[in-house]
Amino acid sequence: MAIQWFPGHMAKARREVTEKLKLVDVVYELLDARIPLSSRNPMMNEITQQKPRVVLLNKADLADPEITKEWVAFFDSQGTPAVPIVATEGSGFAKIESEAKRLVAPKLEAMMKKGIRPRAIRAMILGIPNVGKSSLINRMAKRNIAKTGDKPGVTKAQQWIKVGKEFELLDTPGILWPKFEDPEVGLRLAATGAIKDEVLEADKQEISYFLVKWLREQYPGVLENRYKLDILPEEPWDTVLEIGKKRGLVRAGGVIDEEGASNLILREFRAGMLGKISLERP
């Protein structure tokens, strides 16, 4: 999504989310399992206030399973249950529902005591662009719900998607902006493909250097294995050039196509071809 977040957009997004929040019992905060804090809206607590919240660590198929466990423990320690999921495959979905039910149970009991008949639990999905909101909604709905959330000016009545007997999901997600202030956060978002490269001030090369440096430090052997490198150069720019050479990205006159090499590394990382890798630790 090519949306750019200007102050006006942020205010509007926040207003829309606040309106939707009034309709639901529980919020699913969708984060990228590879970069949970970087993919979290900086004002999440303020915006959702006291609303019960379940963190969903999406794209868990691409993340380092050990680090994902650490993140679950981290969020638990903060009092927010967290569930690793793969929205595109439907894995982790049973727990999505049971956690929400657990959080909303006291409210439903209080309603019953007042003689109000129990009703379905109502939930909404909230997250930054590209984190998998539509994939999750479609998978939970078991059909394709048209994307309308990111089209300015397109308004449509809120619809509820029935998920089982006791559960309903709002058919449009709440979209919030990511953090932009911290350059490292920006690089993590860019490396995972959460923000379009064109939107970012950093160029492809810089993003690939960031990724290569992280892999060198945190995942020894990964680059060597994938690109058949005998020795890993000390500097990230030399590594990128070396990978370009190995992959035959060489222009006339023997000049290595550095941008091509950067693109290749990013593309392969995003597709999970370098393995299950997380870019952020609790």
Ligand SMILES: Nc1nc2c(ncn2[C@@H]2O[C@H](COP(=O)(O)OP(=O)(O)OP(=O)(O)O)[C@@H](O)[C@H]2O)c(=O)[nH]1
């Ligand atoms: N590997 C993997 N890819 C996923 C998963 N969930 C979503 N994706 C992919 O991530 C991309 C973005 O997914 P969407 O569902 O369009 O994300 P969104 O949050 O609705 O995006 P916006 O409409 O931009 O706000 C798509 O290419 C999906 O196929 C997942 O669990 N694993």
